[in-house]
Amino acid sequence: MLVHICCAIDSHYFLRKLREDYPGERLVAFFYDPNIHPYSEYRLRLLEVERSCRQLGIELIEGPYDFESWMEAVRGLEKEPEKGRRCAVCFDRRFEVSAAKAAELGEKSFTSTLLTSPKKSLEQLRREGEKLAEKYGISFLAPDYRKASGTQEQNRLAKEAQLYRQDYCGCLYGLGIQREQQRKLADELFVPLSGQIQPESIEERIALYEERIRLEEAGIPYRIVKERFLNWRLEWALLKVGKESTPSHILPYSTLKKPFTRGRIDGEIAPLAFLNRDEVKFIGLSDYNRLAGTRYGTVSELLYAPPPFDKELELRRELIPSFYDLSPVIVVDKIPDRKIEFSMKAHSFEDVRERLIPLIER
Structure with missing residues (x-):
């Protein structure tokens, strides 16, 4: 049969x-x-x-x-x-x-x-x-x-x-209708061009379940537990310096109250520079490399091959110690010295993720 x-x-x-x-x-x-x-x-x-x-x-x-x-x-x-x-x-x-x-x-x-x-x-x-x-x-x-x-x-x-x-039947249209009814973001469809694995993404789940199989084959007991957390997805962002589009990399959990802001740098507390509006902060690539332990030559290189999400989250916490700060943090080749226009659409939302815990006898 x-x-x-x-x-x-x-x-x-x-x-x-x-x-x-x-x-x-x-x-x-x-x-x-x-x-x-x-x-x-x-x-x-x-x-x-x-x-x-x-x-x-x-x-x-x-x-x-x-x-x-x-x-x-x-x-x-x-x-x-x-x-x-x-x-x-x-x-x-x-x-x-x-x-x-x-x-x-x-x-x-x-x-x-x-x-x-x-x-x-x-x-x-x-x-x-x-x-x-x-x-x-x-x-x-x-x-x-x-x-x-x-x-x-x-x-x-x-x-x-x-x-x-799984929490949807499987098809693209069923997912869209279901998330619309739930008033939830269809974050299953978000895949960064960089390939960076996002929290509670399908790619993260695949890694977890592959590790589960490895533990089973090794005879190691485990538990899969769920945890509630604040999730984040970047939909798009655009930085213009003096009307010219400029490569920029957005650190996790950056959000903007409105989709657009403009202004100038009006102060600096190394390594961060501050826009005079909407809590926007900048960090130069050289400082990013120093703090993250990376060696990117340009922000464009960073955009298409960033460090793992958790490593960037650690960097954000080093720059901004507060766990509750959702200010935009933007990585640029050099701190802008002209008028800045910045547009971004990002989502922060309550979510649930799974965590795999090996049970090792003491």
Whole structure:
């Protein structure tokens, strides 16, 4: 039996139930989810599915990440709600490829872990699956593992295995609609040009879950705990000195009350220089290098290969000891001596992140 996999939260429980109900079946897991966006989120979910399948001893096949084809398939349905027409097209596509893969492998049936998702319509999934099964001459199994406290058992197993629990279905449009309803920033879509890993970003989660696998392979016990913190994302910034655009690097947790300010440097307490408006502060690259222990030749070099986020945060705390100061701190090649125009849009917001703690016996 080929089992289409959407995520580890659903598959870990679903695969165990299939084993109980179909003990004679050889299960082949098939991860095919080109709807998941961004790609880093796709890699994170696949990482967890790989771990789950290893624990269960089930073969896993990864399907193609043909995201562009999926986008074309749902064109015009961007504003559809959850369980609407876009979801039907999405199921059709994933079920079509899964049914074709099952027939290619000589399997007689296929099913999908989407059936256990409480956010999906069981009847809609069953209808689409049976239609495609008939097309490929195989059967579609649609067990209802949500009933009889199945959803509660699924959540218990996920918690016990400390599985990554995503908080949106996966697609770009579903994410946008959900964050808009929550009045939250879709920070999953923020990836700096520099490649610097941001706090509570998908890239940070991938690093955490890869380290978790390393600890498991080494037999080291651990806990994953959650912590509430102040997060930050820079959307864009532009510095002009004497009307000329000037390379600048913005330190973490810099915010501006309004998107635009202008003024002149009216004082300096080394290594910081102060704009006469809106708490804006500047630091020259030579001082940045000295304090950060770096050797950048220009701010442009710094922009595309900055130090890790935490190291820059330490530098900010050295420059401004207060934990509560959100003033803009701007790194420049040299302190401006002409009229300054500065525009920036940044977001500081309450958030929750995970932390991996190895448990070492004393």
